[in-house]
Amino acid sequence: MAPIDPHSFTDSSHPLTTHVSLSLYLDFTTSVIHGSALLSLSSPFSGDLSLDSRSISVTTILDPQTLSPLPYTVSPNPDPIKGAEIVVSLAGQSRLLVIYSTSPSASALQWLSPPQTFSKTHPYVYTQCQSVHARSIFPCQDTPAARIRYDAVLNIPSSLSAVMSARRVRRRPPVPEEAKHLDVASWCAEDRVVEEFVMEQPIPSYLFAFAVGELGFREVGPRTRVYAESAAVEVLDAAALEFAGTEEMIKQGEKLFGSYEWERFDLLVLPPSFPYGGMENPRMVFLTPTVIKGDATGAQVVAHELAHSWTGNLITNINNEHFWLNEGFTTYAERRIVEVVQGADRATLNIGIGWRGLNDEMERFKDNLEFTKLKNNQEGVDPDDVYSQVPYEKGFQFVLRIERQVGRTVFDEFLKKYIATFKFKSIDTDTFVDFLKANIPGIEKEINLQMWTEGVGIPEDAYEPVSTIYTKILSLAEGFKQGKMPNEDEVAEWSGQEWELYLENLPKSCEPSQVVALDKRYRLAESKDYEVKVSFLKLAISSKCKEYHGEVEKTLKSVGRMLYLRALFTALAQAGDTEEKQLAKQIFAEARETYHPIAQGVVESILSKYI
The missing domain is CATH 2.60.40.1730 (tricorn interacting facor f3 domain)
Structure with a gap:
């Protein structure tokens, strides 16, 4: 065999x-x-x-x-x-x-x-x-x-x-x-x-x-309907507003990557238990309701799932050991679409949040560096257990590194040829590398392709983004370490992404009084943007702010997205105090049946590892 x-x-x-x-x-x-x-x-x-x-x-x-x-x-x-x-x-x-x-x-x-x-x-x-x-x-x-x-x-x-x-x-x-x-x-x-x-x-x-239920929909474009439970009128209306620009994103995707091959691009907003931000099912993308943020930034998740229409759905990794071929290319394609539709600053913030996430994953896998590789060995490994941002963000960095080497114009032509050559096929990393070397002669002399695909960690020639807004946010985060809180004027124009980047660049734990004061001024624990809320609650847990345990419990009982479950259950389980560990076990026991089976397994593995 x-x-x-x-x-x-x-x-x-x-x-x-x-x-x-x-x-x-x-x-x-x-x-x-x-x-x-x-x-x-x-x-x-x-x-x-x-x-x-x-x-x-x-x-x-x-x-x-x-x-x-x-x-x-x-x-x-x-x-x-x-x-x-x-x-x-x-x-x-x-x-x-x-x-x-x-x-x-x-x-x-x-x-x-x-x-x-x-x-x-x-x-x-x-x-x-x-x-x-x-x-x-x-x-x-x-x-x-x-x-x-x-x-x-x-x-x-x-x-x-x-x-x-x-x-x-x-x-x-x-x-x-x-x-x-x-x-x-x-x-x-x-x-x-x-x-x-x-x-x-x-x-x-x-x-x-x-999906089967009592479903309703709203028309948001010539190729797009938004579906949700018909009784969830507010969700349907909010989703229709959040994703009103979908057709423009499809058009930009076609300009960048070639014809859209799937006819329809409909969206289904699922119940809160859906374990992912989005799932790129062709013709009917599945979405968590947490992507509806009220400021159109949730459309970036839609941009990611749309980008899969070319990279992932058209060209697919042959198995999960080459998952970066799906997600690294798609993260790159998503940010190209966002750059055109929402501006370069918004795309740069995305890259910055991804950069922080990639560095966090290096810490997560410090004792198992195999899963910091793009091409890795998953024999005997449950792919749900090692699901991470590495194939997304390190994969993105690799694709971006190639673009930086050859220039965007040349790379765009290469990308269109790549998609046209392998569409409706499943390939592995070696196939991609061979195609890259054949179509950009000498690229292996400029970029260490083997280090990027098979090496551990983050290569030295990866790219941390540089922009005015990104540098300002990191500077403000550095100031917080010295006891300085950002003032209202400095954050007046911030959306959820700016806050997420700021929070993710604070120390893993801070003085409890600082954390409470930050929340008292900006109400971060009550944010409707779950990326902001969860980033703050993770900080609060690690900083021993026990007054937020109630909000942590409420959050874990209201959503089933694994990104949030992994972050908060891990923070509770890794906390030094028995109280946090017991809280994690209690919440999971009470909320378990509301989670999707995949999410149940992920939380069980976290608790078994740390408790």
Whole structure:
């Protein structure tokens, strides 16, 4: 066996899946999906074919042509990271039909009961498949090396509606034929409806996504709707304002990187439990409500997910060991879009915040330098545990270093050629480096490419941004160390980003009286901008300001974004006092069920490490 991916059972000598037809019955009473998955391979195959699964119960596997059973086994002892291997014995088939059911604990799915939603009357479910969680929704070759087209029918309660990372076809009554292989008596019940979708462009499985709930939308552009729960009228209206400039960003992206290949760029604002800031699912980007800040700066997250339409979705890392190819390029592309749409100062602030974050990650991984590399070894490693800003910010720095060497005009031409050459393909770091050297001859003599891609730490020729506003903020942060607080005139024009950069450049801990005085003047603990609020609360915890424990608890019980959970739970768990450690355990015990399964695992690993 020759693995293609350290996180998948897929064998590189086997044909890859090219198409999946899904029939899914969503049972909200049991938090289970009863499904069938018709997998089409790139060529007929004889022998044992490996598929990935996690917490999936297989009913049977059939030859779709004859409907005769195919022999299969499911590993009895699932791997803690990869899950259970399904091995199907094929005799020249190029298609196989898997009948199965998911588990209520499926790691990609969060089922919300009515009390957990805005409406309080209808349930909700959504997916998060990155990096290795699609296998908990349907058996598949769950690796970015396999790009699939798919179609899907979702059988859902008629009071709800569905969205997918796919083109919507129609909404219609269910027909019995669709459930002939499924043991679902209520498939054609009067209170059920079927929604059909099709994805015609090949995507990696981690970009498979859907959400089902009582959904409404606002039109914000010719290619963009903003969706959220229809009962969340304020969220919908605020999102429509925050993301009103989306079409302009798409146009700028096309100028910089080439045609937009995905037709639609719709946005879904999810419940607060969504574990990421955004997820770049093609045609239907998922967003946390915390990106709605009221000053349009939240649109920078949208710019990042939009940039993935070229770097990540069009060209994809072949596996998670090359994740920087997705995120480093996308962070660069995002900042180019922001520079055009919101100005160079705003882009520079982004770079500055990223620079601070990158340095913090070097401290986080000081005892495991492997994960300060762009190209790293993740054999036996859960990608959720080592998720960090390194592929984003060190990757960005590498891309920027190339641009700085050759000039923006030359680099822009290179970037367009790179995207055109590898679109709808999955590649590794060596492929990129070879392409770079072939198209910019002699670049390896000017930049140490091996040090950048395989070396640990931050290279000496990385770039800390320089600008008037950036230098001023760092100067004010330095003044705080000497006991000087910024005055109102100095911060009068600041938005959340300026405050975030300021707070992130203060000492890890300060005199409690200083921290309290800063908050008393500027009300940072009450900020509606969660980047500001969490940066301040992290400082308050490390500075032993116990009067903020209530606000920390309130924050951790109101959002599930892992960026915030990781920061605050780590700060509590690393605090020297038993009180903070006990508070962390208490909050997690009480809030655990409101977090997405991926976030639950991340917090559990933090607490087990430090407590």
